[in-house]
Amino acid sequence: MIIYNVTIKVETSVADKWVQWMKEEHINDMMNTGLFSDYRMCKLMEQDEAEGVTFVVQYHTDSIENYQSYVNEHAPKMRQKGLSKFADKMVAFRTVMEVIN
Template sequence: MIIYNVTVKVATDTHLEWLSWMREEHIPAILRTGLFHDFRICRLLEQDDQEGPTYAIQYFTDSLENYNTYQEEYAQGLRQRGYDLFGDRFIAFNTVMQVV
């Protein structure tokens, strides 16, 4: 199994709206691609939350091919929507992991 992990630090004044958008729009759009079969949202603990909370969103897929297809065909457009809505109120980085 492959886990596509997106770690996001969101500004305090924006994080509730951002979290709602993730749950109601962004994650469902990613799942509609058919390339991921499940997800998990986690809030990181023991982090400096003065500038806002940090979340890890994990998307689960069966193959690197599915992940690569997502990156090539969907990622940029779906990511852009977040920048359009929240601008510089968040910062994100991605990692890809394999369950061993």
């Protein structure tokens, strides 16, 4: 299994609005690509929140090919939607992991 991991620091002033957008729109858009089988959204705890609240969203997929399809066909549009709504109120970085059991 491949996990596409997105870590986002969101300014406190828009954190609730951002979470609502994620739950109502963005995660649904991600899952509707058909490339991911599951997801998990978490808030990091025991973090200094002076500069914002940190969240982690993990999208699970069965193959690196599905992840590559997402990157090539959907990622620019998805990222632009977030930037158009929250622009300078958030910063994100992305990692890809392979589950080893």
